[in-house]
Amino acid sequence: MSLNCLRFVSHSLKKPPSFHLSYLPSSSSSSSSTVIVAMSYSKELAAAKKAASLAARLCQKVQKALLQSDVQSKNDKSPVTVADYGSQALVSFVLQQEIPADFSLVAEEDSKDLRKDGAQETVERITKLVNDSITSDGSYNVTLSTEDVLKAIDSGRSEGGSQGRHWVLDPIDGTKGFLRGDQYAIALALLDGGKVVLGVLACPNLPLTSISAAGQLSPDNEVGCLFFAEVGGGTYMQPLDGSSAVKVQVTAVENPEEASFFESYEAAHSMHDLSSLIAQKLGVKAPPVRIDSQAKYGALSRGDGAIYLRFPHKGYREKIWDHAAGCIVVTEAGGVVTDAAGKPLDFSRGKYLDLDTGIIVTNQKLMPLLFNAVRESIKEKAASL
Ligand SMILES: Nc1ncnc2c1ncn2[C@@H]1O[C@H](COP(=O)(O)O)[C@@H](O)[C@H]1OP(=O)(O)O
Numbered sequence: 325m326s327l328n329c330l331r332f333v334s335h336s337l338k339k340p341p342s343f344h345l346s347y348l349p350s351s352s353s354s355s356s357s358t359v360i361v362a363m364s365y366s367k368e369l370a371a372a373k374k375a376a377s378l379a380a381r382l383c384q385k386v387q388k389a390l391l392q393s394d395v396q397s398k399n400d401k402s403p404v405t406v407a408d409y410g411s412q413a414l415v416s417f418v419l420q421q422e423i424p425a426d427f428s429l430v431a432e433e434d435s436k437d438l439r440k441d442g443a444q445e446t447v448e449r450i451t452k453l454v455n456d457s458i459t460s461d462g463s464y465n466v467t468l469s470t471e472d473v474l475k476a477i478d479s480g481r482s483e484g485g486s487q488g489r490h491w492v493l494d495p496i497d498g499t500k501g502f503l504r505g506d507q508y509a510i511a512l513a514l515l516d517g518g519k520v521v522l523g524v525l526a527c528p529n530l531p532l533t534s535i536s537a538a539g540q541l542s543p544d545n546e547v548g549c550l551f552f553a554e555v556g557g558g559t560y561m562q563p564l565d566g567s568s569a570v571k572v573q574v575t576a577v578e579n580p581e582e583a584s585f586f587e588s589y590e591a592a593h594s595m596h597d598l599s600s601l602i603a604q605k606l607g608v609k610a611p612p613v614r615i616d617s618q619a620k621y622g623a624l625s626r627g628d629g630a631i632y633l634r635f636p637h638k639g640y641r642e643k644i645w646d647h648a649a650g651c652i653v654v655t656e657a658g659g660v661v662t663d664a665a666g667k668p669l670d671f672s673r674g675k676y677l678d679l680d681t682g683i684i685v686t687n688q689k690l691m692p693l694l695f696n697a698v699r700e701s702i703k704e705k706a707a708s709l
């Protein structure tokens with residue numbers, strides 16, 4: 325049991341902020357009293373924030389160079405490859421330094437392609453980026469070799485599951501957005517016993533103030549948000565540069581006519597025609613706000629929009645790293661995240677989410693209306709095929 329796990333016995337305990345309560349059988353076999361274990365994940369949360377912020381800085385550096393480069397190299401996918409692996413290596417390194425015990429990481433990348441002939445130069449670029457990030461932070465007096473970096477990437481090979489603790493990482497969520505110069509996120513969560521207990525979303529290009537319904541950024545708008553949430557502790561947002569955090573809440577909008585909705589920028593990732601039908605049924609007036617990555621969950625958690633609709637095309641299987649951090653960021657801000665059948669997302673079954681058709685997100689008041697509109701629209705769409 326971790327050091328930051330507090331144990332006490334109570335019959336009328338109120339849930340304290342930032343603590344997650346779970347019930348265990350009493351350690352005394354003769355007693356029938358209930359022992360309540362209050363878990364604080366503050367050390368893990370601090371490590372996750374540090375890891376995601378450093379990875380965001382690494383990604384920003386690569387994206388800046390990419391956007392300044394000529395047209396030909398903009399068509400080249402290698403910058404995102406380098407940033408993706410670099411981000412995973414860095415997050416893995418920081419987490420292992422900060423929380424070494426029982427380390428387990430479920431992450432999107434592995435080093436297979438990097439160990440192939442011809443990849444040496446890429447591995448060296450990644451290693452340099454990671455070492456530059458470690459040096460600029462100043463807390464770790466080490467220089468990683470290329471093999472250290474490959475090993476750090478490969479430590480993300482865990483399968484997750486319902487037992488124990490597992491970090492869950494998408495090192496760059498929204499690679500298409502990253503290449504376009506738009507939104508992307510570094511998404512990191514912790515599972516404990518199959519439940520998401522903390523989540524951090526670093527969104528380097530998300531404005532600090534609400535994004536407009538048109539999704540347009542004003543040129544003087546400062547960007548770079550870090551959202552973080554711990555079970556029972558609410559959701560907070562702070563600038564990625566580290567200044568103080570503010571508590572955020574999903575919108576209180578109850579009238580769908582006043583709601584706006586988020587969906588994927590990429591039509592290949594979510595059926596825009598289905599979300600348009602749902603919005604029409606609900607009476608939503610605003611046009612969809614299309615942005616890449618789990619930045620959608622972050623924006624929703626602070627009330628920029630009221631609804632997030634995600635309906636991948638047939639056959640696509642959702643991965644846990646694409647939703648774990650976003651899900652807790654929204655639920656701790658008062659929102660609800662379910663699949664299209666109204667069931668909560670189950671992160672305990674390994675790398676994949678086993679869900680019905682799609683993911684819908686909104687506040688508690690709007691969910692019943694949204695759920696009905698989703699069911700009707702899915703039926704209508706199926707009947708028209
Ligand atoms: N065909 C697909 N349908 C749905 N999601 C997809 C598909 N292909 C990739 N994705 C994933 O969607 C996420 C981005 O969603 P959005 O467009 O809403 O930002 C990424 O994690 C991306 O995975 P990957 O990270 O492997 O590219």
Ligand SMILES: [Mg+2]
Pocket residue numbers: 494496497498645646
């Ligand atoms: Mg992703």
